[in-house]
Amino acid sequence: MINGHTIRVGLIGTGNIGKTHLIGIASLKEAGLLDVEIVALCDTNEDALNSAAELFEVDTLYEDYNDLVNDERVDVVYVCTPTNKHMDMVKAAARAKKQVFCEKPLAHSCPQARNLVAVTQDEGVNAAVGLVLRYDQFLLFAKKLLEEHDFGRPMLAHIRDDQRFPVDYAYYSKWRGEKLLAGGGTLIEHSIHDIDVLHWFFGDIESVYAIVSHFTGREVEDHASLMMKHKDGTISTLDSIWHWVERPNERSIEFFFEKGYIGVRLESGKRYLEYQLKGEEPVRIWQENADIALIEHLGLHSRNMSPEAAETITSVGTERFSALNFAFLSALQSDSEVSPNFMDAVAAHKIVDAAYESANKNRQVDLL
Ligand SMILES: NC(=O)c1ccc[n+]([C@@H]2O[C@H](COP(=O)([O-])OP(=O)(O)OC[C@H]3O[C@@H](n4cnc5c(N)ncnc54)[C@H](O)[C@@H]3O)[C@@H](O)[C@H]2O)c1
CATH class of the missing domain: 3.40.50.720 (NAD(P)-binding Rossmann-like Domain)
Structure with a gap:
């Protein structure tokens, strides 16, 4: 060690x-x-x-x-x-x-x-x-809300994830357009993050039905829509798209429970979380409040951090990667569990494989 x-x-x-x-x-x-x-x-x-x-x-x-x-x-x-x-x-x-x-x-x-x-x-x-969304402050805040309030049974989770086609634009990375190098398109290369989030929040997935499209005729898909049933009965849907519109990438996440709602908007310059419990007014959370959940999650709340140190962990830009690196490297230093680990990746890959199989066979794939 x-x-x-x-x-x-x-x-x-x-x-x-x-x-x-x-x-x-x-x-x-x-x-x-x-x-x-x-x-x-x-x-x-x-x-x-x-x-x-x-x-x-x-x-x-x-x-x-x-x-x-x-x-x-x-x-x-x-x-x-x-x-x-x-x-x-x-x-x-x-x-x-x-x-x-x-x-x-x-x-x-x-x-x-x-x-x-x-x-x-x-x-x-x-x-x-x-799988860096595990260190997103808003998602950690959502986890904290679920621990602190009674939202009731989860019913429906939906993620809509859009990204301007990265082969042509964001990273100029030609390899992303080649299946032999990237493995696939928007589903495996980008939305594996979303599948990890759904698994992280709602646990094992027992069935998947997917439609995958190649609008551009490229080797890698530019669209995937998935409908999944979790072992606990929650239904998850995911819509993932690579497109050519000059708009900021955006992830919109919505969780509906029997007694409440949590919505998270990410990556559009309009990052916020909104939640509402049955019988109560909606509450909107901006980044400075969500940051507290991240700092606590990393065990840094009791440290008297300088403003620069707090900014390093939480600022928009490389924030989730700094937090991820901090968590990983400090776990190695203290000989504790690293997270997310390769088993978490396996769980997400299992769903990605099932989605491609479902789309190829045009039928639901059962997993458990
Ligand atoms: N976690 C995330 O949110 C996230 C974001 C972007 C990319 N990624 C992943 O990171 C990986 C890299 O993506 P990227 O956008 O940085 O790609 P990139 O093309 O920008 O960078 C890849 C680098 O690897 C180098 N390289 C290629 N073959 C090599 C070899 N044999 N030995 C040494 N270097 C080699 C290339 O020259 C290039 O500099 C991919 O798996 C991608 O899916 C993850």
């Missing part, structure tokens, strides 16, 4: 999300929240590697990930490459006995994700996944 000394991070894939994690880790260190050092970086793209090296003042640079995972100074390996590379990189890191963080989707299928669970368990290493 890593307790007792500085956590030394090596990161593979210094592209969009790799840099986001590097910013998060560097700010946690600068704010005095973590004893951490970024000691090595790897990328096959020289420009991406050199720009990250300069920005984060890292001297040890590799083109071959095997060299990074076998670098003795590296305690923790972050895998931030396109999805088709995750399997080999995670296995190499685990076999070198390094703690692992891998971006979502973990792999292209549930069996592959299970294989990574087996390898990391056999090697006895911790394995966390980038």
